[in-house]
Amino acid sequence: MKIADKTITSLLPILLVASALRADPLPSWEETPAKTEIIQFVESTTDPESDSYVPPAERIATFDNDGTLWSEQPMYSQLFFIFDRVNELAPKHPDWKTQEPFASVLKGDYAKALSGGDKAIMELVAATSSGMTSEEYSDAVRDWIKTAKNPEKKMLYTDMVFQPMLELLTYLRAEGYKTYIVSGGGIDFMRVFAEEVYGIPPEQVVGSELQAKFAMQDGVPVMIKESSLDFIDDKAGKPLGIYQHIGRRPIFAAGNSDGDMQMLQYTTVRRSSDDDLPRFGLLVHHDDADREWAYDRDSHFGKLDKALDAASDNDWLVVSMKDDWVSIYPAASSASSKE
Amino acid sequence: MKIADKTITSLLPILLVASALRADPLPSWEETPAKTEIIQFVESTTDPESDSYVPPAERIATFDNDGTLWSEQPMYSQLFFIFDRVNELAPKHPDWKTQEPFASVLKGDYAKALSGGDKAIMELVAATSSGMTSEEYSDAVRDWIKTAKNPEKKMLYTDMVFQPMLELLTYLRAEGYKTYIVSGGGIDFMRVFAEEVYGIPPEQVVGSELQAKFAMQDGVPVMIKESSLDFIDDKAGKPLGIYQHIGRRPIFAAGNSDGDMQMLQYTTVRRSSDDDLPRFGLLVHHDDADREWAYDRDSHFGKLDKALDAASDNDWLVVSMKDDWVSIYPAASSASSKE
Ligand SMILES: [Ca+2]
Ligand SMILES: [Ca+2]
Incomplete structure (x- = not known):
């Protein structure tokens, strides 16, 4: 222990010099x-x-x-995740076809789905995550984020x-x-x-x-x-x-x-x-x-x-x-x- | 950076040996x-x-x-803090002399004060901390814990x-x-x-x-x-x-x-x-x-x-x-x- 501590202490000046010589930390x-x-x-x-x-x-x-x-932009990535989940879960919820805000999501009219404000968003959040274990939810996010792309930039989030x-x-x-x-x-x-x-x-x-x-x-x-x-x-x-x-x-x-x-x-x-x-x-x-x-x-x-x-x-x-x-x-x- | 990294890497075997030779980590x-x-x-x-x-x-x-x-024992330290706070704040609350659970606290009858269960405890907590900024509260704990002693062991908490x-x-x-x-x-x-x-x-x-x-x-x-x-x-x-x-x-x-x-x-x-x-x-x-x-x-x-x-x-x-x-x-x- 003594040996290691001493060696580390004697290294400090070298580390400080290295730090001063370090390449630009913010090249972009x-x-x-x-x-x-x-x-x-x-x-x-x-x-x-x-x-x-x-x-x-x-x-x-x-x-x-x-x-x-x-x-x-054009909206928070998590909203895209939620909308994609609604589409994924829709077969199990035939009533969503006629029930807002789900109906608008299924039609791809995200602006209309969101026009219901916080209440609509909370309904969408609840429908796509409540009742899941935290692991099931994390797995769903992990799967989604591997392949989902921003619709305007066509890039992975x-x-x-x-x-x-x-x-x-x-x-x-x-x-x-x-x-x-x-x-x-x-x-x-x-x-x-x-x-x-x-x-x-x-x-x-x-x-x-x-x-x-x-x-x-x-x-x-x-x-x-x-x-x-x-x-x-x-x-x-x-x-x-x-x-x-x-x-x-x-x-x-x-x-x-x-x-x-x-x-x-x-x-x-x-x-x-x-x-x-x-x-x-x-x-x-x-x-x-x-x-x-x-x-x-x-x-x-x-x-x-x-x-x-x-x-x-x-x-x-x-x-x-x-x-x-x-x-x-x-x-x-x-x-x-x-x- | 190169120099420092190399030196640290070459140190690793020494650190591992030092760790193996370390004195008993749990002497008590x-x-x-x-x-x-x-x-x-x-x-x-x-x-x-x-x-x-x-x-x-x-x-x-x-x-x-x-x-x-x-x-x-004989009870959670935070309860002693709360009871001490009640005593400290009592001059500003003359009504506490006749109002439970405060009255029992002021008489030193902690068991009776606690007999009101969670409701009584929450009243005591609220009376001794709500309305304070988080800093004011932290300062009060910091002052108290410097000198307050466990009544049975006569030791600082x-x-x-x-x-x-x-x-x-x-x-x-x-x-x-x-x-x-x-x-x-x-x-x-x-x-x-x-x-x-x-x-x-x-x-x-x-x-x-x-x-x-x-x-x-x-x-x-x-x-x-x-x-x-x-x-x-x-x-x-x-x-x-x-x-x-x-x-x-x-x-x-x-x-x-x-x-x-x-x-x-x-x-x-x-x-x-x-x-x-x-x-x-x-x-x-x-x-x-x-x-x-x-x-x-x-x-x-x-x-x-x-x-x-x-x-x-x-x-x-x-x-x-x-x-x-x-x-x-x-x-x-x-x-x-x-x-
Ligand atoms: Ca922001
Ligand atoms: Ca415990």
């Missing part, structure tokens, strides 16, 4: 002020000599998912993640940050691919939740998903989810819509003069109609209006996908790179 | 089969050559708190933790396990000292929860504790809390009462023939009246009855505090060591 970010600001924040919070040094335990970074880590954000997640983790997803999407939906796609384990995913109950099924203990909502992880629900799951305030939070405003406030607004940890708020601005989609104040999905106004008051970084990112999607999707 | 455990069984499980799950090897991401271990990590269990937590973490608390106690109560006392950070504490709401208070975003229960992390609530917070099944779970039975079932009962990860259930049996307390099937706090019956069927390890532990509390409390 343009050399604009956005990139500089992020790197300066991360370097200052992890340099023990800096006034802004933050102990590793406090290096909590939270990321919204839809529109922040992956695309959310897991290929429509933002390469610059993947680099940011990796960079933060390499610098001792613990990265979390805090999303309005369903927690069980995201947990299936978060580890593989984002490097974020299930215990670091916070999301909306259906009620669930423990049951012994043929002698096997399982969790059964129920039909009523337990928690909506959006707007004021995001800091609540952070408080419940993480139990301390992040020092870094990234989002892309008004649903993230309270999370960014909770992360960055100082409590008192003693509250002096450095803090960073980031908003991804979808302004690249050529490579992705351009939308903000008037969008149905991912509306960015109040939070955009709040950004300058709160000194949040607004990232332009068009100007600040070299590429949008990972390299395999060459179509998304600038020429 | 007697040389009984309990200790052997634990060490064999940990070694086999962490040895890449073993058939029982478990990848680090799946090494999740969950621990009940009251009666498993610290003493819970944080000194009444079980030394053998502290060693087990440290041992599991050293072997790549992620350790969690999953307790019926209040999540905010435990988070205050879990990191310092158990080495478990707030994000790895699961507990019972009051509802809470996000609010802007004088421009500062805070969480306000409310008066109704949101979640009871006991019995079937424990696997539910694990599912919600962790999102995967533990492979190791430790408890001491019937409230832990479902957590141990969820952890150890195989789902199917494919479910072949090694699994470990542990029950701490309070059978040491001399050094701690002796109680099980008839105890009001920490009743161990059904779970004790289930232990042999499920192959759970029942740890005898009397026979399997060299000492109960950390060394400073010399009174608790065997002569």
